[in-house]
Amino acid sequence: MTDVAPPGFTPAPLSTPARTATPAGRPLMLCLSHLRWGFVYQRPQHLMSRLAQSYDVLFFEEPLFAEHVQPQLLASHPAHGVTVLVPQLPAGTPHDQVIAMQRDLLDGYLAQHRDAELLLWYLTPMSLAFTDHLHGQVTIFDCMDELSAFMGAPPELIERERQLLARTDVVFTGGQSLWEAKRHQHDNAHAMPSSVDIAHFAQARALLPDPADQAAIGHPRLGFFGVIDERFDIQLVDELARQRPQWQIVLIGPVVKIDPQTLPQRANIHYLGAKQYEQLPHYLAGWDVALMPFAINASTRFISPTKTPEYLAGGRPVVSTPIADVISGYGTSGVVSIADTPAAFIAAVERALGAEARDSVVVQADAALDGMSWDKTCNAMKEQIECLR
Incomplete structure (x- = not known):
């Protein structure tokens, strides 16, 4: 992973207006991420900043917790067409309520965009806990790593991934060996190795x-x-x-x-x-x-x-x-x-x-490096998505 954060990531209240207007009628790409946009600049940022040329990207991160706050969404706009949404929740909230609060906050935000075509892009199966009621026109699982093998992985992750694969329309993998493992679990899996600028x-x-x-x-x-x-x-x-x-x-x-x-x-x-x-x-x-x-x-x-x-x-x-x-x-x-x-x-x-x-x-x-680029990788992914719309 490339270890950097782009400048300009300053969470703002949800009421803060977007810096740039986006064209009306574009599909809404909801990216559910276990990685923060402002931590390391890697595959998700490269892809979402490019997909934002065609879709309105919502990059939904894991919650932040603070004392004496009401549940709210914090928003920022780190790239054209990209809105980062971070749930801010009260410290000490029980796990089941954390899930319910995320669901409510996300539903409230999506209600403002009820006329937009919804595409779901999962970076982590754990997000299914508060999005399993959503039905996207296309559901994508970008399996960039075998998360269950990482230190501190939740014990329920494997079961969540099984559930996600059952409802996913297309699976992208971060490399060839991961595709070899996932192609037996989904009949529309494609190796999309990370590329380079x-x-x-x-x-x-x-x-x-x-x-x-x-x-x-x-x-x-x-x-x-x-x-x-x-x-x-x-x-x-x-x-x-x-x-x-x-x-x-x-x-x-x-x-x-x-x-x-x-x-x-x-x-x-x-x-x-x-x-x-x-x-x-x-x-x-x-x-x-x-x-x-x-x-x-x-x-x-x-x-x-x-x-x-x-x-x-x-x-x-x-x-x-x-x-x-x-x-x-x-x-x-x-x-x-x-x-x-x-x-x-x-x-x-x-x-x-x-x-x-x-x-x-x-x-x-x-x-x-001949023929390698993030643009090429992103275009190949977009082609798969558009065929399913």
Whole structure:
């Protein structure tokens, strides 16, 4: 996942007028999300901001809780045609009432748009708890990850997904291996791997100014951007830093669901925190090799990391642990090395640092990215949706 938040996300009272008017008569795309628009800029934001060219997008997030408040919806407009809706509920509300309050708030909002054609886009099956009474012209399940394998997944998620699949018209998966698993559960499932904004990350191929918090870090630099969570191989990064103290490891992204105290602390490991999407090419431009040190566990079995094409668009060689979709998608590219042990990982980085590798990486990266774009992915999804309307 790309680890950034676009600027301008400031929740406002629902009565605040939209910044821009949208054409009348457009379908209403209700996206039910477990991810916040303002946390990390990744697949949902890329897709919804593009789908907003054809649909009025409502991005409905999980609740926020506060003391001494009445249930209400907070709204913001982070992109043209996109309205983010966040339920704000009283702290301490019992779970069954949380569900009922979300249902009531959403129904109240949709009542203002009762004449619009409704399309339902689920990012999480858990949202079915307060939307199972809604009937969209088309119901879409964008299964971007195997959420049941993630740390802290609700025990009822598997059953909710079964229910959602039974009523879904089309399923999109975030990668090929996830499609292999879901195609046996739904007869209209399509692999729609996450893509890349090539022009954005290609800025890293130019000589960009080094960000202030990276400028003093020496070379060679090995970099990673993304969420640092249970999918991150802490031991591998520690071993890499221990065995090659002259290598500087730059880690960009928030630490989520794991104790920050468990992260390795060495002089050549640099935690720079979360960055804005617009900043990422500037950091990437200063790296010699891009890293994907994912742990091999249940939470990474079906992932299709968006950072692979983002690194390549930036013209950087990549070293990754053996993630299935990385192997199938980029394993023969010549610019993405796969390593299954610390020793193999170190050897792959050493090869990537070689002069010959640097000379050939851009050509190989361009070949690996040929024909890839978020526009193409989004258009393929829209075609499936329009066929069902």
